[in-house]
Amino acid sequence: MRPMIAPAIGLGVGALVAFSAAVTAQAAPPTDWSNIPTATVKLFYPGQGGDEWLRSSAHKRAYKKVLAGDxxxxxxxxxxQELGEALVVEGRLEPTPIEGKNPTVDLQVQVAYDTENxxxxxxxxxxxxRAGQxxxxxRFDGEKWEIYGGPRSSGKVRSGAQPPLYEDRLTMMIDDGSVPMFAEQGCWLTCHTGMRDMTGEPTKEEIAANPILGAGGLKKKDIRKYLPLSRTDDISTWDATKLAEEIAALKAEGQFVDLMQWRAARSAPVGMADxxxxxxxxxxxxxxxxxxWNLDKKTMTPRFMFDAGKVGxxxxxxxxxxxxxxxxxxxxxxxxxPYDxxxxxxxxxxxxxxxxxxxGASGSAADNSEVTSEWKDGLWTVVWARPLDTGHPEDDKAIEDxxxxxxxFAVHDDNVTxxxxxxxxxxxxxxxxEGDIQATRLP
Ligand code: HEC
Known part of the structure; x- marks a missing residue:
């Protein structure tokens, strides 16, 4: 059994995580991180420069090499830094910039491992x-409940009708070499025309008609990340989905990218990442x-309220x-x-x-259950234990010594999605x- 780590949590939740009796010296994060080398990874604002743009002639002098897998x-x-500064302001790849947004974030990364994590x-x-938590x-408006706040990119926040309220996030994607070109082009392989807030967003009706994503399949209402290998055409159009059995076969072969997110509001308070x-x-x-959701969308009322006996x-x-x-x-x-x-x-x-x-979290969706985080003096620190092998090869990548x-890596900062x-x-x-970052083997 793996030890649990007490998460950094809000009021009234301190008793949440019990320490396991089976804590062993090996299966715990380093107590002193100062011995583990720190790599600074510069993350930059990417605008709408997704996979299709990068592989189009608009990516001058580069697209043929991108197509070839450079x-x-x-x-x-x-x-x-240069890319972030060029893309964070209005331009060909950013029609609706967020005023005053930083162009880059320096993500400090330290990695260690033992036989388990x-x-x-x-x-x-x-x-x-302050913490983007x-x-x-x-919000109760006197008669009914309404959803209050949203990301800075939304119309209601841009117009000032609603305040910017959206959690900070840290995302990691992992591939083990199964996905062609992920090592070279990373996250950009998953980012496409048609996705939320990209160009060419399809209508709900168009999505509903797609056999994999629509009413007869995943029942989605918008397009999110996907891999080119799940599509049939050269330019990986959102709609050119492979057949269900082909996708199932790719998944069984491990041709997917593992993606997990630490979410300041939606997972950190319970010491987890998704x-x-x-x-x-x-x-x-x-x-x-x-x-x-803490909302019954039929009655538009909350499902739960705070227990006043516990949090006052x-x-x-x-x-x-x-x-x-x-x-x-x-x-x-x-x-x-329960809501009264x-x-x-x-x-x-x-x-x-x-x-x-x-x-209540369970199965493979609950694998990231040892994540602690703290926001202090303008800085997030997230310590995350990931089992090397989650035991769920159907939707996770196993890490081998x-x-x-x-x-x-990606960071969502300052009320955005x-x-x-x-x-x-x-x-x-x-x-x-060897690696760009070499994980430190713990004794
Ligand atoms: C063969 C070299 C080459 C490769 C490979 C390449 N690029 Fe480029 N990229 C360029 C050049 C040259 C430009 C400038 C062209 C222009 O501005 O029209 C550019 C422009 C860009 C821009 C636009 C910047 C701006 O100021 O508007 C983005 C974004 C970008 N590249 C991202 C990427 C990403 C992400 C990848 C990997 C998937 C990539 N590039 C691969 C050479 C390359």
Whole structure:
């Protein structure tokens, strides 16, 4: 049994994680990270420069090489700052910039491993001077509940009708060499025309008609990341999906990218990160992830409210959002009771829009259950233990001693989602072998 690590959590959730009796010296993150080398990976703002643009003649003097599989860094090594500065402002690849946004983020990465886990320690500076530990909320307007807040990119936030409220995130993608060109082109392989906030977004009806993604398949309403190998045409059009049995065969062969996200509001309060993968879509692993909507979309009422007996209040108010002394996460097994419509709700009462659970998370979707995080003095520190082999090869990549893996990192900072993030060129991490970053073997 792996030890559990107490997460950095909000009020009223301190008793959440019990330490396992089976803690052994090996299976725990380094107590002193100062002995583990730190690599600084510069992540930059990518705009709408997705896979199709990179492989089109608009990517002058480069697209033929990109098509041939050359790596981004073969031409752009050390250009992250320049690229970020060019792309974060209005231009051909950014029609709707976010004013004042930073062009890059320096992600400090440390990696260690033992016989059971890989341990990652990430640190980065946030643009906001508080933790981005809030997400959509539910606000009572005197008569009914409404969704309150959203990402900076949304129309209602740009117009000033709603405040910017969206969690910080850290994403890692891993491939073991199964996905052609991931080592060279990384995250960009998964980013396509038609995706949310990219050009050429299809209508809901068009998506519904697609046999894999639509009404008869995954029942999606928008397009998210996918790999070119899940499509039939040369330019990996969102709609040119392979047949269900072909996709299942690719998945069985490990031709997917592992993708997991630490989410400041939706997973960190329960000491977890989510666990997903990218193949024909960005999907969660099998099982139950740690978060769901705290909203009954039929009645448009919250599903749970705070347990006043435990946290001193049934709800917070708009003014409390971002106040570190107020509860910010509603956790089913810890500080929540079912919503009572007759509890005397007042205008301006606020509840988190998402319901978290650690004990209710299960299966492969719950593999990242040892993640601690802290925001202090403008800096996030996330320490993340990932089992080398999760035991779920159907949707995870296993890490073996003696091998190197391709990683892609991204950070969503300052109330944004989708492409408004920072992304790094792919790099290799060697476990017991060479790599751009060499993981430190723990005794
Ligand atoms: C063969 C060299 C080469 C390769 C490989 C290459 N690029 Fe480029 N890239 C260029 C050149 C040259 C330009 C400038 C062309 C232009 O501005 O029209 C450029 C421009 C860009 C721009 C636009 C920057 C701006 O200021 O608007 C982005 C974004 C970009 N590349 C990303 C990538 C990514 C991501 C990859 C890997 C998938 C990649 N490139 C691979 C040579 C390359």
């Amino acid at each position: 790596s981004c860094v073969s031409c752009h090594e050390g250009e992250e 890989a341990y990652f320690r990430f640190r980065w500076k946030t643009q906001m001077d 809030m997400h959509n909320y539910l 666990d997903g993968y990218v193949l024909e879509y960005r999907l969660f692993d099998a099982g139950k992830k740690p978060f769901s 209040m049934k709800a917070i108010t708009v003014a409390d959002i971002g106040d570190p002394t107020k509860p910010y996460a509603i956790i089913k097994e810890e500080n929540a009771v 419509p007759d509890a005397g709700w007042k205008e301006g009462d606020v509840l988190p829009g998402r319901l978290l659970t650690r004990t 003696g091998k190197a893996y391709s990683f892609g 989708t492409r408004f993030h920072f992304v790094g060129f792919p790099l290799s991490i060697g476990f017991g072998t």
